[in-house]
Amino acid sequence: VFLNGEFEEKPKVELGYNGQKSFDEITYSANVIPQNQIKSNYYQLSDLLNGRTAKTSYSRDASIFNRAGYIYDIDGMIFSSEAGIQLPFIDPQIIESVTILNSLSATHKYGTLGRAGVIVIRTKNIGYDEAAVEKPKALVEGNNYSESVELIEGSHNSELGGMLKQAESFSQAKQIFSEYIAQTGSPGVDVYFNASDYFRRWNMEFAIELLDVVGDLAYNNTKALRGLAYKYEELGKLKKAKEVFQRIAIISPLEAQTYVDLARSYKNSGDHQKALDLLKMMMMNQKEGIDFTGIRNSIENEIQHILAFHRTKVKYDDLPMDLRTANFKYDVRVVCEWNDPYAEFEIQFVNPGKRYFTWRNSKLNNTQRMLDGVTNGYAMEEFIIDDAAQGEWIINLKAKEEDTGINPTFFKYTVYTDYGLPTETSETRVIQLANQTQKVTLDRLRYE
Incomplete structure (x- = not known):
């Protein structure tokens, strides 16, 4: 978009x-x-x-x-x-x-x-659904933005979260956690996800150890494993993320998101030819049983990104001419992914002129798009800000329903600036969609 x-x-x-x-x-x-x-x-x-x-x-x-x-x-x-x-x-x-x-x-x-x-x-x-037609609605007359939305903060509203807030040191927090696990017996992956988020403030090594436990508990759980990989990516543990994505490829080989995630993990680990081969396979729709056309723009952007930085290291002469261009860049690219294609939410972009665009993953408002994601196993969308109004852009998020299960739904977003240029930077954040039924601000981007 x-x-x-x-x-x-x-x-x-x-x-x-x-x-x-x-x-x-x-x-x-x-x-x-x-x-x-x-x-x-x-x-x-x-x-x-x-x-x-x-x-x-x-x-x-x-x-x-x-x-x-x-x-x-x-x-x-x-x-x-x-x-x-x-x-x-x-x-x-x-x-x-x-x-x-x-x-x-x-x-x-x-x-x-x-x-x-x-x-x-x-x-x-x-x-059919007007939401399926991508237009730059952020500047349409009448889309005037006048809300005041709070910035999202880390949430630990569970029973364990309330207990951990009383700790005054890492050792005390660890003792509270150990006692809670002993009393609970067999806690679900949600406990370890939440505890890992909390322990980042005290000891990052221990926080990652808690994520490792999720990998053992959710060995055959694609949703939890994808959330785990997102967490590893957020923390810069790209090798661990790659291993999780490879595990997902074994248990969920007919999901389009599986191959998008794998290609990205190969690219992040320096295996650019392997990443490009996967992306070309997706672009040409050569995986039987999966239709990748719903995410074609993201696939092509990943291909051109590889060529922008690693053209001399990969074989690309079989690509269409319009993808081989060396003149490739976006001012800002925001890639959103979530680990459950059934999750319903809306993401809103507000430009410096206080005009907004809202994109919805919803059975009611974006039926065809959501159905395609469920059918073909992908849960992602990207948004491009290029040659746009300068100033502060606001990104808001609102979930339709609370996630009350023990297998949490995660929303990952990566913001690239100067995408495709030597000055490119990126930042990844992962949040739980649970408790986000009130609109929150994910980020404020300064666009110059």
């Missing part, structure tokens, strides 16, 4: 999964039918497409059949069939634009489905 600072820009061509680009940015063939070429006497989609591509045929009842493998991307909904498919009726007068993509460079983001070509259709009015 791009949070841009200006709306005045060159006209963009809608390229489906390739996003929007101006004509001079397109490096492949794209046959564009703009709105001004959609004549008033076009009553059926066949009237508009007839003669513009030889790979489609039209029945007398105006339905369109895909005879040569074309797929149709209609407002982000994919219609495809090996043998042929009848499309829903579309009134040409509500179409904003049509773009026909034929080359491999243009269609690779659709994976093998798009190998014979893609017809991208964008309409003026979209009939």
Whole structure:
């Protein structure tokens, strides 16, 4: 999701999964039918497409059949069939634009489905979730921000947390914890997660030892293991995080997030070719049973990030030309991940002009996006602030429901500044979504 600072820009061509680009940015063939070429006497989609591509045929009842493998991307909904498919009726007068993509460079983001070509259709009015259409709503009129939200703080509201707050030294806190464990018998992973957070103030080595216990308790628990890996990443224990992600790959091989996490851990540990190979596999949708298209932007950004810093160390000549560019950077990239695709929450960005954009992971407000995440096993989204309004940006978070189970839901966010540049910096934080049913401020970014 791009949070841009200006709306005045060159006209963009809608390229489906390739996003929007101006004509001079397109490096492949794209046959564009703009709105001004959609004549008033076009009553059926066949009237508009007839003669513009030889790979489609039209029945007398105006339905369109895909005879040569074309797929149709209609407002982000994919219609495809090996043998042929009848499309829903579309009134040409509500179409904003049509773009026909034929080359491999243009269609690779659709994976093998798009190998014979893609017809991208964008309409003026979209009939499903508006949240699925990514627009820079932070600057839209009416989105005026006037709230006062408290900055998030560490929370230890459990019974153990209340007991540990009475400790005046590390040894005393450790004694309280040991007695609590003895009385409880077999505590869940939530106890060790919370205790680890608390003991950071006294002894980081002991805090990490408590996280290690989670790894033993949750050996076959993907949700808890992913939360554990997030914690290790937050503390800079990248080798430990990599080992956990490798364990997840064994027990959850059909989740898209598994391979995103693995690729990142390989990159962080210096195995850039292995990371790139995984990312290319995801980009080309080559893992049977998983569709990675919902996180294609994040995958491509990771690919370009590797090339920005390690171009001479990896083999990349099989990448599409538009991903090989050396001119790659974002002012700010915020990557959000959570260890449960069913978790419902909203994240809000407020720009210096007090206009806001809210993105929701919600069955009600973002149905298609959340369903795709659950179906394909990913739980992440990224937000880009580039060439935007200067000043303080605020990031707020609110969970829909309290997490009352013993297997906590974690939300990890990483803020990159000068992403892709030699001056790049990053910071990762992990919080529990439990107890965040009141909106809290995660961060305040100074953007210059």
